[in-house]
Amino acid sequence: MRTNRLVKWALPPVYVLLALGQTAACCADEADYAAARAALVEEVRFYAERDPPPGKNAFDDRVMQALGGVPRHEFVPGNLQSKAYANHPLPIGHGQTISQPYIVALMTDLIEPGVDDVVLEVGTGSGYQAAILAGLVKQVYSIEIIEPLSDQARDRLQNLGYSNVETKLGDGYFGWEEHAPFDAIVVTAAASHVPPPLIQQLKPGGRMVIPVGGRFQVQYLLLIEKTLDEKVITRQITAVRFVPLTGDH
Numbered sequence: 001m002r003t004n005r006l007v008k009w010a011l012p013p014v015y016v017l018l019a020l021g022q023t024a025a026c027c028a029d030e031a032d033y034a035a036a037r038a039a040l041v042e043e044v045r046f047y048a049e050r051d052p053p054p055g056k057n058a059f060d061d062r063v064m065q066a067l068g069g070v071p072r073h074e075f076v077p078g079n080l081q082s083k084a085y086a087n088h089p090l091p092i093g094h095g096q097t098i099s100q101p102y103i104v105a106l107m108t109d110l111i112e113p114g115v116d117d118v119v120l121e122v123g124t125g126s127g128y129q130a131a132i133l134a135g136l137v138k139q140v141y142s143i144e145i146i147e148p149l150s151d152q153a154r155d156r157l158q159n160l161g162y163s164n165v166e167t168k169l170g171d172g173y174f175g176w177e178e179h180a181p182f183d184a185i186v187v188t189a190a191a192s193h194v195p196p197p198l199i200q201q202l203k204p205g206g207r208m209v210i211p212v213g214g215r216f217q218v219q220y221l222l223l224i225e226k227t228l229d230e231k232v233i234t235r236q237i238t239a240v241r242f243v244p245l246t247g248d249h
Contacts, residue, residue: 033073036085041068043087044102048109054223054235059109066135067105072098074160075128092126094146096243099188103221103240104129107209110223110237111184113137118179120201122172123188123245127153130165133186140165141179143172145247171247175201182206189245190219194234202226211242 041064048059073084076098080090089097099107107129113119117137121130124144130153133140142165144150150169157165168176172187173195180201187198187210194210202208205228213219221237 033071033085037068037072040072040085040087040101044105047087047102048105053106053109054237056109059105060112062113062136063105063109063132066108066132067101069135070128070131071160072101072128074156075126075131092149094149096125096146096149098126098128099242104132106237107186107188107221108132108136110209111186111207113184117183120176120179120182120185120198121188122175122185122198124153124167125149125188127157127162127165127167129186129188130157130167131160131162134162134165137183138164141176141182142167143170143176145169145171171249173197173245173247173249177201184208185210187211187245188242190215190240190242191245194222194224195249199224199226199232204228204230209237211240215244 044067045058045064049057052058073081076084076090076092083090087101089100092098113133113136115138118139119133119137121133121140121142124130124142130140130142144153144167147169150167154167157167175197181203182201183203183206185198185202185208190211190213192214194212198208204226206226208224209221210224211219211221219240219242221240223235223237225233227233
């Protein structure tokens with residue numbers, strides 16, 4: 001009996017060996033992703049300190065923590081996961097991209113997100129920007145005009161546990177009036193002009209970031225602030241390149 005017990009544990013069934021191998025590979029992958037994510041955060045931090053946003057010396061620590069906490073590899077196609085933590089945009093299908101992490105951090109930092117804020121995102125894409133925002137604010141409402149991307153992002157965000165993000169299929173040019181006004185608005189596609197409905201849905205004291213310019217023109221990231229007396233102040237931040245904001249407008 002004693003010998004039998006020894007033999008039993010010395011020769012585990014094949015399925016146990018396979019399971020152990022898969023677990024080890026999974027853990028190794030996650031460790032690699034975590035290390036790559038930490039390196040990305042340091043790279044973004046370096047660029048932010050070298051060329052800081054207006055009136056600041058660096059990105060807010062909360063923004064950097066959010067960047068380091070979101071698994072970007074879950075938001076890109078499987079064949080591109082090995083490139084997920086490179087500091088550049090990647091294609092996600094349907095002619096769309098997931099934005100460069102530095103630009104995601106910059107746009108997030110510019111709206112100065114607060115823990116009680118309600119934020120509108122125009123252009124859900126893969127859901128990555130919404131996931132970053134989810135860790136910083138109370139509620140995120142995100143609109144995507146391309147149905148397959150909208151469906152994929154909704155399922156992805158739900159599966160990853162981002163319960164304070166609500167998405168819908170629609171034309172983001174017109175915002176989401178049902179949930180307005182918003183403390184902040186993030187637009188992740190380039191418009192030819194600033195959509196008036198978004199200005200209207202921005203709360204007094206709120207901030208919006210939006211790239212403006214045509215596909216074959218120079219685009220600029222704008223920071224728009226609505227003062228408490230509802231004056232609109234616009235500042236040009238930096239040149240960018242985004243896919244166009246599409247829709248019936």
